[in-house]
Amino acid sequence: MIRLFDISLQLNGFPIKKAKTELDKIINVPQEDYSNFIEQRKREVVNFHLKNNSFYKKLANIDSYENWCDLPVLTKQDLQKPLIQRLSNGFNLKNVFINKTSGSSGNPMVFAKDKFSHALTWADYKRLFSWYGIDFNHSLQARFYGMPLTFLANKKLRLKDFLSHRYRFNIFDLSDKGLKKITLHFKKKKFNYINGYTSNIVLLAKYLQKNNIVLADICPSLKVCVVTSEMLFEEDKMLLQKQLGIPIVNEYGSSEIGIIAFENPDGEWLVNSETLFVEIVDQNNQPVPHGKEGRILITSLDNKAHPFIRYEVGDYGILDEKSTPKKPILKKLIGRTNDxxxxxxxxxxxxxxxxxxxxxxxxxxxxxxxxxxxxxxxxxxxxxxxxxxxxxxxxxxxxxxxxxxxxxxxxxxxxxxxxxxxxxxxxxxxxxxxxx
The missing domain is CATH 3.30.300.30 (ANL, C-terminal domain)
Structure with missing residues (x-):
């Protein structure tokens, strides 16, 4: 079978094979060596940006890395300037992956990732979804995300979805009529998994409940539902499990960073320690003990094109007391700092x-x-x-x-x-x- 997803990444300049090899190396670092391994990667990415990125050099106002907690916290407001001014030496608007955040936090932002870093993000996505028997090359996704409604942009996204083996629903019509159309699609297509915004999928589940339908009964090929971008409350999770008839997986991520935490089959919300360093800090930007609430800061350990170092994503959270450097666990996501x-x-x-x-x-x-x-x-x-x-x-x-x-x-x-x-x-x- 043609591995269309991998081929489309390769054709767009994202070295997915190389990224998979690198990810395997990271995963195989022993638990006892992992703390030093992460420290080394933190040092490397900071020194790279101090040397090659004038935007970060000016913000940090230091010559070389010494103490992690002395580094500034990077906010979305810091990034509200033209992207070209934030790129590292050797990178330009043509040789990086460029995207923008949704703006749901009130600060939409254009960002960049170097192509290897973006490939590494996708290699990690593939690994996490494989825990539930999902292969992006062959598994058909029912996608509950937004989409542009203008003709050209819509067709371009539909092509991208086709290459990525997914079908995108119109989530701007979630009336009973719209939800009935969505439900009929599940009767016709052999979807393997659902992925999208929590609130939209919860609305579908309420429609199914009202009409006494379990989705897995009419679409037996379904294996799992991954919800993201919005809070998943326990009662909603129970409703989803009952009406969809499949495991419900909680994902926490952001477009500029990728997956931050992903629920494993044991029900643990595993924090991404492969490509990110995640810390929970107090008002003085100092780390809090595991089990204590604080602001979430993220460092992208591989993005050379654009610095995301001690980047404030805008959420409060708590790390579990049993977290380790190799296996940090998100105990609770509390919500946005500006809410x-x-x-x-x-x-x-x-x-x-x-x-x-x-x-x-x-x-x-x-x-x-x-x-x-x-x-x-x-x-x-x-x-x-x-x-x-x-x-x-x-x-x-x-x-x-x-x-x-x-x-x-x-x-x-x-x-x-x-x-x-x-x-x-x-x-x-x-x-x-x-x-x-």
Whole structure:
């Protein structure tokens, strides 16, 4: 069988065979040597960028690497300048992989990776998905991601999807009619796995539940569903497992970095220690002990074209106490650093607290399909939702009472029922947003 996926990477200048060989070498480094191995790679990538990247040299303001924690934290704001000014010597706009982030964090950004680094990312993707019997060359993917709606850009993406052995659904129409069309596709095509945004796949599962359908019954070739880009709550995971009838795998990643953590068949959320160095830090950018919450910083250990060193992805998380340098485990992903509600008392509360309380209450009824929460004033929250029927006064009173118990009293809530909720251009659902 033609290995179309690998061939398309090779033709685009991404040396996938070389990357696979390098990845195998990394994986075979013994546990007892891994800490020194990572330290050496950190030193190499920092010294490379200090020597070859004027943007990073100016930002770091040092001549050579000495102490890791003295290095600056790189933010998305630091990268809001023309890409050509951020590339290392020997790299230009024609010999690198260029992409852009979705902008769901509020700061869209164009970034670059050298071609070997990008190939290494794909080699790692292939390895992780192979744990569930998925081969990108032969397994057909049902893809729940955004897509451009203009004719030329759409056709270009459809060709790319064809070469990558995947079929992309229109996630901008998730009405019952749209979900029925999607479900019919699963009857016709032999999909092997599902990959995409959590909220879209959860909506499909709710539609299947309402119509008493288990997806694996109508599409027996399905093996696994990998959800990404949005929080996966335990109750949603249970719903997905029940209605899709296959294992649900939680992926955490970003377009500029690749996979940061991926759930293994034992249910552990393994942090990528092969191509990244991931740290959890406090307000002073110092590492916190395992088990403590902090901001997530990522270092790409192989990207020579563009520095991602101590890069703040914009999330809070906790590493498990049993983490080791070779096998770090993400215990919990808490949510975005910029999604914080500041209450009238001065108390700060992660936006995900609001979202998870509301989700639990809405889940009891099964009426509400989706919702987002917006903080419009320090004491006012707007809850937009889609539902079969409008919320009753008693349901609203119940929600307000729970908020009062968990947060503080005398907050105002405005409930707005909508036909559809506003999504980002890429199709993500931004679950909490503060306008303060």
């Amino acid at each position: 914080v509600a500041i209450l009238p008392s001065g108390k700060k509360s992660p936006g995900m607290t609001f979202y998870s309380i509301t989700k639990k209450l809405f889940g009891d009824e099964g009426n509400v399909k989706e919702f987002i929460i917006k903080q419009t004033k320090s004491d006012t929250f707007e809850i937009e939702y889609t539902s079969e029927t409008e919320l009753t006064n008693s349901e609203i009173n119940n929600i307000e009472k729970e908020f009062s118990n968990h947060l503080e009293p005398n907050l105002k809530y405005i409930f707005v029922r909508k036909e559809n909720l506003e999504r980002t251009n890429s199709g993500k659902l931004k679950q909490f947003k503060s306008y303060l």
